[in-house]
Amino acid sequence: xxxxDRYDDLVPGYEAFxxxxxxxxxxVVRVNTIKTTVERAREALDAEGVGYEPTDWHDGLLRFDDxxxxxxxxxxxxxxxxxxxxxxxxxxxxxxxxxERVLDACAAPGSKTSQLxxxxxxxxxxxxxxxxxxxxxxxxxxxxxxxxxxxxxxRQDARNYSLKPMQMDAFDRVLVDAPCSCEGTCRKxxxxxxxxxxxxxxxxxxxxxxxxxxAVQMTREGGTVVYSTCTFAPEENEAVVDYVLDAEDCRVVDxxxxxxxxxxxxxxxxxxxxxxxxxxxxxxxxxxxxxGFYCATLEVGA
Amino acid sequence: xxxxxxxxxNDGGQFDRLPATSxxxxxxxxxxxxxxxxxxxxxxxxxxxxFDDYSFWEKGxxxxxxxxxxxxxxxxVEGLGMTFLRTRQEHWKPATNAVQRFGRxxxxxxxxxxxxxxSRFARGEDQEHDWDGDWGYVIAAHxxxxxxxxxxxGLYVYGELRSTVPKGRQExxxxx
Numbered sequence: 001x002x003x004x005d006r007y008d009d010l011v012p013g014y015e016a017f018x019x020x021x022x023x024x025x026x027x028v029v030r031v032n033t034i035k036t037t038v039e040r041a042r043e044a045l046d047a048e049g050v051g052y053e054p055t056d057w058h059d060g061l062l063r064f065d066d067x068x069x070x071x072x073x074x075x076x077x078x079x080x081x082x083x084x085x086x087x088x089x090x091x092x093x094x095x096x097x098x099x100e101r102v103l104d105a106c107a108a109p110g111s112k113t114s115q116l117x118x119x120x121x122x123x124x125x126x127x128x129x130x131x132x133x134x135x136x137x138x139x140x141x142x143x144x145x146x147x148x149x150x151x152x153x154x155r156q157d158a159r160n161y162s163l164k165p166m167q168m169d170a171f172d173r174v175l176v177d178a179p180c181s182c183e184g185t186c187r188k189x190x191x192x193x194x195x196x197x198x199x200x201x202x203x204x205x206x207x208x209x210x211x212x213x214x215a216v217q218m219t220r221e222g223g224t225v226v227y228s229t230c231t232f233a234p235e236e237n238e239a240v241v242d243y244v245l246d247a248e249d250c251r252v253v254d255x256x257x258x259x260x261x262x263x264x265x266x267x268x269x270x271x272x273x274x275x276x277x278x279x280x281x282x283x284x285x286x287x288x289x290x291x292g293f294y295c296a297t298l299e300v301g302a
Numbered sequence: 303x304x305x306x307x308x309x310x311x312n313d314g315g316q317f318d319r320l321p322a323t324s325x326x327x328x329x330x331x332x333x334x335x336x337x338x339x340x341x342x343x344x345x346x347x348x349x350x351x352x353f354d355d356y357s358f359w360e361k362g363x364x365x366x367x368x369x370x371x372x373x374x375x376x377x378x379v380e381g382l383g384m385t386f387l388r389t390r391q392e393h394w395k396p397a398t399n400a401v402q403r404f405g406r407x408x409x410x411x412x413x414x415x416x417x418x419x420x421s422r423f424a425r426g427e428d429q430e431h432d433w434d435g436d437w438g439y440v441i442a443a444h445x446x447x448x449x450x451x452x453x454x455x456g457l458y459v460y461g462e463l464r465s466t467v468p469k470g471r472q473e474x475x476x477x478x
Binding site: 034035036040041043044047048071072073074075076077078122123124125126128136139140141143144145147148149150151152153154155165166167 | 355356368369370371372373374377378379380381382383384385397399402403424446447448449451453470471473474475476478
């Protein structure tokens with residue numbers, strides 16, 4: 001069974017959704033504003049004859065004409081970073097400010113972490129955490145290539161993350177881009193649908209709940225937590241946020257995002273979720289010709 | 303403190319902040335902040351105030367990192383800012399990523415390459431280069447999008463410019 005069959009009644013425009021899921025994704029890069037400007041990066045690509053189109057919702061995201069543009073001079077200089085278009089959303093939702101203390105709880109391989117650093121003007125303290133040494137090495141390599149200097153890299157289980165090593169009381173903002181079943185990446189890697197099992201999903205839910213709970217606990221009152229996944233499964237999305245709304249002191253914030261999104265669902269498979277879950281965001285591939293995504297913004301202790 | 307990666311008193315498992323000056327030095331052979339700033343100034347003419355917002359740390363034997371955030375000293379983490387400089391060897395060597403990040407502020411020992419020589423440098427190849435400057439580590443730079451942009455670290459000796467771009471950063475790029 002194709003797991004997407006589960007969403008027949010859930011996704012508006014289901015036929016178009018399925019068709020979009022079968023199309024390959026364009027190759028997209030994000031301009032790294034720590035090292036250059038969007039204008040200069042575009043000038044360098046023009047000089048080299050690399051064809052691209054800016055996306056209509058974010059001027060720092062460029063879609064290449066060719067599906068595999070290889071490398072180029074601006075890439076060599078760390079001016080560009082390959083990043084799936086829709087994965088630029090959670091950092092925008094988190095909206096970190098220069099000088100703040102920010103945690104990326106599941107940071108590797110670092111596309112979103114380096115985007116957070118750029119949004120912070122590479123100031124303040126950004127902590128990038130992951131529990132896997134191999135993935136951490138990719139995170140460090142990417143961060144260094146992009147010239148990020150405000151990042152401390154830690155290796156912990158995010159479910160019981162300790163603030164002690166960095167001697168911090170709390171973070172201003174925490175991003176939880178949780179490990180998930182990755183259904184939304186099927187346009188890039190169709191294998192994810194072949195390997196999908198409900199058992200795998202069930203195993204992930206506990207981890208997702210644990211990480212999001214801990215993230216809320218570590219965030220100062222009035223601070224922001226963003227929960228995101230690249231999957232459509234309500235079990236891994238709204239159900240996880242709903243659980244944490246009950247378990248911890250936080251609420252869903254209605255945040256405008258620059259992409260066309262669909263509201264989060266409030267009932268699924270016989271379960272009902274808090275009404276505020278409609279203010280979370282589902283990104284479907286047929287709406288903006290991107291991958292699939294889910295993004296919820298929470299305010300802590302308010 | 304354990305001996306870590308071999309330097310006496312230097313614990314290779316943690317990041318230790320560099321002492322401000324040699325009077326503050328407790329770990330033998332550890333570079334000081336003052337020495338690090340002087341080195342970038344002497345070698346490349348990068349003004350010390352460039353690094354006012356940065357702290358410098360040693361982890362491992364002579365590997366210096368620069369970090370812009372706040373951290374306790376010492377700190378046991380996997381990474382702190384970016385690798386910046388190799389000390390505890392006869393000639394200190396800047397890191398490729400640090401030169402790409404801060405090299406735009408350099409006013410000396412910058413070797414400008416154009417066209418094919420720039421592509422060869424990015425591929426990691428050594429090349430004959432006629433240059434009237436100091437031997438030692440230099441910043442290789444080329445014109446990109448209307449301005450001079452640092453590519454990485456070269457070693458200039460005997461009329462030859464050796465590329466030290468690490469394997470993972472080497473690319474086969476067209477002549478601009």
